[in-house]
Amino acid sequence: MYPYNLDDARFCVKCGSTLLLKDRYRVLSPIGQGGFGRTFLAVDEHIPSKPQCVIKQLHLHQHSDSVGSKAMELFVQEAVRLDQLRHPQIPQLLAHFEQENQLYLVQEFIQGETLEQELKHQGVYNEAKIRQLLKDLLPVLEFIHSRQVIHRDIKPSNIMRRQPGGEVVLIDFGVAKYLTSTVLVKTGTTVGSPEYMPPEQTRGKVLPASDLYSFGVTCIYLLTGISPFDLFDVTSDRWIWRDYLPHNNPISGDLGEIIDKLIQNPLPRRYKSATEVIAALTPKAKPIAPQPINKLYSSTGIDYKQLNNLLAVQKWQQANQLTWDLMCQALSKPLGSYFFIKDIENMPCEDLRIIDELWAKYSNGKFGFSSQVKIYNICDCDYGQFCAAVGWNLSKSSSLTQALSFRLSAPAGHLPSHFWSGGTQLWRHLSALDTKLKSCYNR
Template sequence: MKLCPNIGCLYAYNSDTARFCTKCGKPLLLKDRYHLLQLIGRGGFGITFLAVDEHHPEKTKYVIKQFCFPENNGKGFEKAVELFRQEAVRLSELQHPQIPQLLDYFEHENQLYLVEEWIAGQTLAQELQQQGVFSETQIWELLKDLLPVLQFIHVRQVIHRDIKPENIMRRASLAGKGKDLVLIDFGVAKQITATALLHTGTTVGSPGYMAPEQMRGKALPASDLYSLGVSCIHLLTGISPFDLFDDTSDRWVWRDYVPNKGKINTRLGNILDKLLQNALPQRYKFAAEALQALNSAIKLDSSPAIVKKPDYGLNSEVGVDYHQLRDLLAAKQWQSADKLTWVLMCEALNKPSSSYLFTSDIENLPCEDLQIIDELWLKYSKGRFGFSVQKQIYESVDGDYGKFCANIGWNLPRATSPILLQQLYFHLSAPMGHLPSHIWAGGTQVGRQISALVEKLGRC
């Protein structure tokens, strides 16, 4: 069975040889290669198909998403095309094993399309329907599998916007093993359509799972964490999120519906409660913060297993060796690692050791070296320290350097207290983003170097 790709037609064919729709007359192939097999889903913002690549010897299957627009001309559509191209490039850069790879994007017959890797398997919503409510161990595993994925996309300034059990897939090859969950169906298409057509009252997401600020039109990294928390309590209870929230008392009452008389691991319950906070200051702001809390809870609880991740590459293309930095961070030698970070940044720039770095230096710092340093700090601090953590905090305060310093525990410079003499805290109880420190930054206006570093990370 194959379908006509015309959004207003979708006439079904049993013939494998037909090349034009006998109903509307349009070509049946998208971009002269993709043939639609079946309709997967339809919503107000688009249609999703399962398709086959007619040019591929193995007839590889893909997911194709078509955007819906009331009118395919005018300024609204031009804006949509512009946003479409920008967001498609951003999505194509999300190379992660737990995110379907964006393989192609194109315009055809005045329609916009995304072509993504097809993931064979079941969604967690389907698992819930077939197997019943999830156990605590399964929720531990879910959080452990997905929080690093959210950290990955948020560092790259992408917000999913529509996390729910229907958009979390377990690969068929690993079904039942509790590993390798895949985050599907990013809300980019919905965001582009709503923005381009000036639907100012349109919210992107699914009712019941959206955070309060997202319902008001402002999605943040913390909004994805809220949706993840709602997904967890729905899977734990099998109850609709609408019924798990008590409007009269303005609070979640999910514990009342947990099997075994509401008994839940205290540490897991506390994490879920913080994910579900309506007020942003009381909720986890970043995935790194939630992941750190999760890892701390896992250490104190013997039931979930800790899965070790492989080391990152430790030799950059410019010849810098990061093994010593890895060893210092693994040994929790934060102060020595902080000093070595400065030395290695200089080495990557071919500057004398401990030379101060300025804006132009940051712009010339190789992305690979910056990413290796960042990933090592993230890994061994359990997500508390690292340049990308600092970037998230800097952007959360809209680039206000004073607020940024207050959040991460850096004191603003004073005439009687040079910035390089400020007190730093070299332990994991230091504020989020406290390390690496600013000792590498030259000049008296350190905020400029931090701003340059944030911009550099955004480009890498």
């Protein structure tokens, strides 16, 4: 019979050494062991409820001095990172200390399974689970990257699902790295897990996009259950993860495109930030097309029946002059006033749309403000090209009216004229009109 220690014992009955680390933490059982450390489940004896916690011990036996020095650096670094990154989806650092020439790190205990364990117990993920995982973890990456920290070892075994609740938690910041200006130009020590590591990380360089790559590879592993090494075809230098998807577990094209962009080998083709991926995942709201305005009275009290009647019988010249007058009324300006950028911005949308839609209606879409800004954009917002396209050769005529063609055969966008434009930078009026129309039509 060997003597055993009682639950409340403070010293080992066999060797007399203390059973409490830092006179506070009692080890219950080992959790795991790696090349540089051991992890234990423990309780905090200083708190009445005796909550569980995780203790990491740096274990450097059988390693060279240089390797041990690097391991010690990373171990201390993890404590620093956890202390700085206070987030509900990152384990909280509880203590960091040295005792009897051993380094210890105490952190919050996460009750639950890693995604690696979850995959073994529940099988491969479907699209809904992958989408939810992306939505749950991308904000965490956005958080750490905004604090200039790169995790460098994202993989299924470093993501836990907290129970109860199902919240995902990013663990193991032992190899996390600060993003500094030297990261882009200096090659450092290669750390991480080869299966999930982007090409630049194998050369000791990391960026926020490096974590996104590892997260993308994590996703294709969870979708297939196949090692990432087997999901990449070196002969064609491309990922073939779709070939390994279960037949009863299809993935939509848009999610596939997002994953493909996450795991692009060339950095320029990859998402640059978690924020970009979140935006790509967010469904784009389809703008509600505004209904055509059928009334001929605006809320400002302006009557558009005369303009309607003139356009209906193709009295283009009279309609052109009346358009200017009606715009002056809508802006409460004297007739014949010139308009500046601020006036265009202040034009009531209802009046602008009535005028625009009446011109478009009676010209089969050839004339009107919408036609003009469309042509302006086709001309790459070059005012000279635009004037040539719509036939506004004002410099060749001594009369403004002679410079225009009041016929339906005139170039598209020719009418109504912009005689009302004030100032010298006339191209700015078109840009302002473009912006205003987009706002009025919810484009």
